[in-house]
Amino acid sequence: MKATSTTETQTGAPTVPAPGFTPQQLFRKQAAGEALSPNGEDNVHRHVLTVLIDNTIGALNRVANLFSQRGFNLESVTVGEAKDPAHRRLTLVTTGNDRIIAQVLRQLSGLIDTIEVDDLTDEDHVERELCLVKVRCAAADRAALLAIVEVFRANVVNITPDSLTFEVTGPTAKVNAFIGVMKDYDLREVARSGRVAMRRRLAFEH
C-alpha cells in the first residue's frame, strides 16, 4: 500500500512535513514529540522530576539502573532523607522529547520502590543547587576576587595562603554564571550538588 501524502502544505517553512505520511502517521509523530520534517528539531527538553522512594536497600540502585537499562538521559541526581525517615526524596534532571519523558515517568512509577513521581518542569516550583568552587589566589589578589563574588552572594568557606573556596547557592543558571566568571581566574575545582526542587504549593503529603 502506498501511503497518501501530507495533510496540509505550509509555505516556505522548514517545518513542512516530509511527504508520504498519512494523517495517522503525522498524528503519531506529533504525539511522540518528533520532528515532522526530516531535518526539523526533535522537541527535546530538560525535565526536573522529584521521586519519593522507600528507604530500602537497592531502591536507589533500581532508580539509577532504570536510566541506563532503558537508555534514558540522566543529567543529575540528588538524594536525601525525606520528611519521613522511611523515605528518600530524589531530584532527577533528565532530557528527552515528550514521548521519552512520558516513558521515564511511567517506568519510574512502575518500580515497586517508588511512592510518588512528579514532573515539576511545567509546575510552579523552586529549584536550588549548591556549588563549591576552589580558586587559586595569592593573598594580594584576594580583595579583588572577594568583591566579584559578593555580586553572586557567594560565601567564602575556606581560605588558605594560596586559595579561596566559595559556596554559591541558587538556581542552576546562577551557578553556571558564577562558574563562568570564575573561569577568568585560576579556577581549580568545582563540586556541584545537582538540583533539588520542590513545588511551591502543597502537593505531597509526605
Add this chain to the structure above:
Amino acid sequence: MSTPSAQLETTATTADTETDRQLATGAEIFIRSLEAEGVEYVFGHPGGAIISIYDEMHRIKPSFQHILVRHEQGGTHAAEGYAKATGKVGTVLVTSGPGATNTVTGIADAYMDSIPMVVFTGQVPTHLIGNDAFQECDTIGVTRSITKHSFLVRDVRELAATVKKAYHIASTGRPGPVVVDLPKDVLAARAPFHYPETTSIRGYSVVGKGNQEQVRKAAQMIAEAHRPLFYVGGGTIISGGSQKLTELARRTKIPVTTTLHGLGAFPETDPLSVGMLGMHGTYFANMAVQNTDLLIAVGARFDDRVTGKIEAWAPHARIIHIDIDPACISKNVPVDCPILGDVAQVLDQLDPLIEPAEHDEWLAQIDVWKRECPMDFRRDGKLRPQEVIRALRDHTRGEAVVVTDVGQNQMWGAQFYSYVHPRSHITSGGLGTMGFSLPAAMGAALGLRGQNRDVISINGDGGVMMNIQELGVAAAHGLPLKIVILNNGYLGMVRQWQELFHQERYSHTHLEPTNPDFVRLAEAFGCVGLRCTDPADIQDTIEAAWAVTDRPVVMEFRVVTEEKVFPMVPAGAATDNMITAQFSPEDCA
C-alpha cells in the same frame, strides 16, 4: 543465696529450649511459606548455601513436590512452562553463585514474556557479603534489570512476609520474575512462623477497570470504523480475557490477528481469524494491518518483530490500546486511545457499549488476500517440517499444548498448528531463548498432570541440545512428553538469513558434524527414540509415539535443509514488504 539463683538459671534454660522449639529455622519457615502459598512444584538444584533447606525438606516431607533438574537454567524454563500452562506462579530454588548465575537466562526470558516466577537463590552469610566469599555473587545486582522486583532477606523475621510479597508481585499486574536472595545465616536463624494472609506494598498498586470515559471513546471509534482489526497479544491470555474477546469479535464481525504470544486467544479455525502478524506472520494478517483504519490492540506491546519499520506500520489506523502496564502504552507507537486496565475487565466494560456490526466489504477484501497467498508448503515427496506440524495437529485435533523452541521450528510450530485454546501455545518470544522448549514442556506437563492433555515439544537440532539434560528428568517422572526434533542439520534460522541476506555464506551454522544420534541419545536417557526420514512415514511415527504413555518419546524428523520460513518481512522493512513462499500453487494439495 545460691539456691534461688541456680533455680533461676535452670528455669531460664528450660524456657530457652522451649521457645527454641516453638521457633522455626529460616529453612523451615521457607518451606512452610511455600506450602502456605500453595506451591505445587519446586524446580530446584541443591548446593552449600541452601543445604539447610534440603535438609528440612528431607525431614518435613512438604506438601509440594521438588523436581531435581539437571541444570538451573532448565529449572527456570520448567517453571516458566508450568506457569504458562497453568497460569500459576512457577517456583525455582537454587544455590548461591553459579546456581544463581545459571538462572539468569530463564529470569530474563520470564521478564520479557511477563511470566510469573519466583526464583529463590542461596547467598553467602550476611557477614561475608561483599567479601568475595566462596560461591558469592551479587545476585540482586546481576538480575536487577531483568526482574520485576527482587529482595535480599537480611532478617529471618522478615522471611515469611517477603515470600508472600514475592508471590504477590510476581503474579499480579503485568506478571514477571521476582528474585529472593537467601543468605545462609538467615536460613539458620530462628523466628516464629507466621504466614501473612494478605500483603500490601506501598508503591505497588494493580489496575483493574479502565477509565470509563476512555472506554466510551473507544466504543465510539469502533462504531465509526470501516476496516477495524483486533490485534491481540499475550496479555489477553494472561488476564483470562480470551473468551470475552472471542465473543466480542464474533458479535461485531471484527477480524482478529494475534501475536506469537497471542496464539490461542482467538480460535485460528474461525473465519474471522487472519492468524499471526509480523515478521513471519501471514500475508493476509500483515495486509490487514497495513489497510485497517482502526487497530484495537489488546494486551499487546507493539514489539519490533510485529511492527517492522515502525513509521510505515499501520499507516491508516487510529489505534486503541488496552493494556495493564502503563509503561507499554505509547512506548513504541503513540496511540489515539489508551485504556489502562486489566484486559478482561476492560473488555467487559466495552462489551455493552458496542453494537453488532457488519463489515462485509472489509471481510471480502481479507478473503481476497487469504486466497492470494494462503499458508501452505510444497509437497514433492520430500520431508517438509510444515507437513510434520500439520500431521501433529491432525492427530491431536488441535487440542495439544505445543511448546516450541526458537528458530525455524518455532515459526513453523506457530504457523501450522492452528491454535484454538488459550495457553495451548508456549514459546520464548521476547528473549528467543534456544533450549527453552524441552524443560518448559516438562514443566507444562507436570502442571497439567492428570488433565489428559498431550504436551508436544517442538525443537530444532540446535536448540534441543542446549537443555538436553532435562530429558532424564522427564523420563524419571514418567512424563509422556512427545518431543519432536525437526532435524535440518543446521542452525536453520541463521542459515535462512545467511541464504537470503548474506549471499549464502553459511558461516558456522552446519550442525551435522556435531549432532548426536538422537534416537540413541533418547534411549540413553530412558526415553523412546524414533526416526522418520520419509513423509510417507510421518503418520506411523506419530502413532508409534502416541502408543507410549509412560515415558517421553523423541521423534527425530530428518527434514529438508533448504526449507525456509515464509512469509518473511526482512528486519527493518515495512510489514507489507513481504517475501512470500516461492512454490507454485500446483505443488500444493
